[in-house]
Amino acid sequence: MANKDRQQNYTNDNKPQDYYEQEYQRQLDEFNRISGAGGQRVQQIDEGVNDFDDYYDAGYPDDHTQGTAQSYGQGSRSSSDHSGSYRESTPRRQTQSRQTSRPQNGQSKQRGSGKSAKSNKTSAQRRNNDLQFGKNNKSRNDQTNKKCKNKVENKKRHPIKTFFKVLIIILLVVFILANVLIWRYIGMVNKVQRGQRTNTDASMNSSDVRNILLIGSDTRNADERGRTDSMILLSINSTTKEITMTSFMRDMYVNIKGIDADGNDIDTWSKLNAAYVYGGAELLMDTIEYNFDIAVDDYVYIDFLSFVDIVDAVGGIELDISDEEAEGMKPPMAEQNKLLGNKKGTDYLDKGGKKLLVNGNQALAYARLRYVGNADFQRTERQRTVITKIIEKAKSSDPLTIDKFAKASMSHLTTNMSQTQLFALTYKAIFSMNYEIKSMRIPDDDSYSYGTSSDGQSILEVDFEVCKALLRKDIYNQ
Known part of the structure; x- marks a missing residue:
């Protein structure tokens, strides 16, 4: 019975319905079947919500905040398998991003207008937030890695740089003190003017x-x-x-x-x-x-x-x-x-x-x-x-x-x-x-x-x- 309903809902006027709407309906039917005939059946879609994306977007923040491990879209069917066999799919957020690449025709084309615009806007904002969040993470990681790298380099260079700094300071201080002392000693010498010389042409004369x-x-x-x-x-x-x-x-x-x-x-x-x-x-x-x-x-x-x-x-x-x-x-x-x-x-x-x-x-x-x-x-x-x-x-x-x-x-x-x-x-x-x-x-x-x-x-x-x-x-x- 469930397979018949899924096949009936799969086509409408020979046009494919939204894949996620079908998946949601399948899981809903599966839940009603398991819960038994005595239980109250869950409504297909709440009143006023005609688009699965709206339903997903409305529910996503709460699920995300509560740390829900379940991802919408898990257990989805392969695009080449219509017999009811399932394989593990990627998380909902990645499936949502692939939604933009599948063909948009028939009823799915109409989902881009009206109430779906709000859903698309919400999804876009979420994607932008995700991208911004990732970008900020990357920037912080780059800065952290750069700081760590600089710290490692500084640790390697620190002893050598310190040695040369101390050596330069010591040499500079010694040079200054030596010059001060030399000028001090020279100031003690009694200096007189040069007298007149007449014999200054000796052959034994060298700059050395x-x-x-x-x-x-x-x-x-x-x-x-x-x-x-x-x-x-x-x-x-x-x-x-x-x-x-x-x-x-x-x-x-x-x-x-x-x-x-x-x-x-x-x-x-x-x-x-x-x-x-x-x-x-x-x-x-x-x-x-x-x-x-x-x-x-x-x-x-x-x-x-x-x-x-x-x-x-x-x-x-x-x-x-x-x-x-x-x-x-x-x-x-x-x-x-x-x-x-x-x-x-x-x-x-x-x-x-x-x-x-x-x-x-x-x-x-x-x-x-x-x-x-x-x-x-x-x-x-x-x-x-x-x-x-x-x-x-x-x-x-x-x-x-x-x-x-x-x-x-x-x-x-x-x-x-x-x-x-x-x-x-x-x-x-x-x-x-x-x-x-x-x-x-x-x-x-x-x-x-x-x-x-x-x-x-x-x-x-x-x-x-x-x-x-x-x-x-x-x-x-x-």
């Missing part, structure tokens, strides 16, 4: 070598222009990575040629240490450059008493002192104690020893000692030893000690270099800390003889050509 003349004197300041007891040419060779300290003996008989302190031309022969008396540091530089054919770029003047503060700033230095030297240090130390305001006998050594830790007062007496050993030859050697020991001690000191050393050194210096030149030289000195330090003496043992000047002074007669060759080899590596 910077020659600075260190002038030491027993006078209290550079304006007194006393005789210079120490003249050491400090040569920094950036090619060979060497620093060479060359002591020029004070008693060498040389041609002093240039301009004197009064601005007059001078051309005379005398001891080298007299050049400073005649015309100051500029005439001394001109004299060395003219006689030995080596460029002398600038000078730094320091009085001997400054060594006391400099050595004490680095905590003293270690020296090998013989018993004879320990005894010979007492006369110069007695003079120093008087100048320094110390009690008589302060810092005297009873005997010598190996690697004795001496203070500034003792180190200065050792450097000034002249009458023990080979007179002035050995004294210049002691002076270079003291300077080398100071540099080595400063290089291995802690930052606070280096700060004390820099302040003690800079505050006692007088130079003709500008502030900018001092700044560049300080940077060069920092990068030269690991350079090999060498020392030599002019004249060496094979390039001089003893003589007497016209006024009866003992002098050293020098073989200038041998001395030039020695300078060229040891300083310029030529």
Whole structure:
């Protein structure tokens, strides 16, 4: 009976009815059959509802809200099966979307007008809502995935980025502090104007070598222009990575040629240490450059008493002192104690020893000692030893000690270099800390003889050509 009703309802005036209406009617008939004859039969379609879509749309929100598992359209027939066999179909929402693709003719065409318009509008709104909902989900998923991906990448990059950030900050802070300290130290130096030079065309001249003349004197300041007891040419060779300290003996008989302190031309022969008396540091530089054919770029003047503060700033230095030297240090130390305001006998050594830790007062007496050993030859050697020991001690000191050393050194210096030149030289000195330090003496043992000047002074007669060759080899590596 049910099959007959379904076949009768399937066609009307040889036109197919709506598939979903048929399916609904089939399930309704099936329900009435199962419920039995004694039960009240369910009406086919409620009054006022002539379209199955309207009925479905009206019922869908409630079913969806209540979480109904049943989907309208499940158990629908295959389009090729009219004998009552069924297969599992897709959920109602997907079946609803396929409804738009089946042929619309006959009675089904009329369902697009009238009350069905409301149903179509409701379905369209629902589809739009579904699409919007899906779109929003996709957007949120994309954003979430992107954030997760970025978090993973950040976790991978975080240690490296942090390391380089910290490194850059540390280097920047160190660079700023270093520059501030350098300018601070440079500000302590006594800078004087450059005097007039006449001899500046020496053949031993290279951009890789910077020659600075260190002038030491027993006078209290550079304006007194006393005789210079120490003249050491400090040569920094950036090619060979060497620093060479060359002591020029004070008693060498040389041609002093240039301009004197009064601005007059001078051309005379005398001891080298007299050049400073005649015309100051500029005439001394001109004299060395003219006689030995080596460029002398600038000078730094320091009085001997400054060594006391400099050595004490680095905590003293270690020296090998013989018993004879320990005894010979007492006369110069007695003079120093008087100048320094110390009690008589302060810092005297009873005997010598190996690697004795001496203070500034003792180190200065050792450097000034002249009458023990080979007179002035050995004294210049002691002076270079003291300077080398100071540099080595400063290089291995802690930052606070280096700060004390820099302040003690800079505050006692007088130079003709500008502030900018001092700044560049300080940077060069920092990068030269690991350079090999060498020392030599002019004249060496094979390039001089003893003589007497016209006024009866003992002098050293020098073989200038041998001395030039020695300078060229040891300083310029030529």
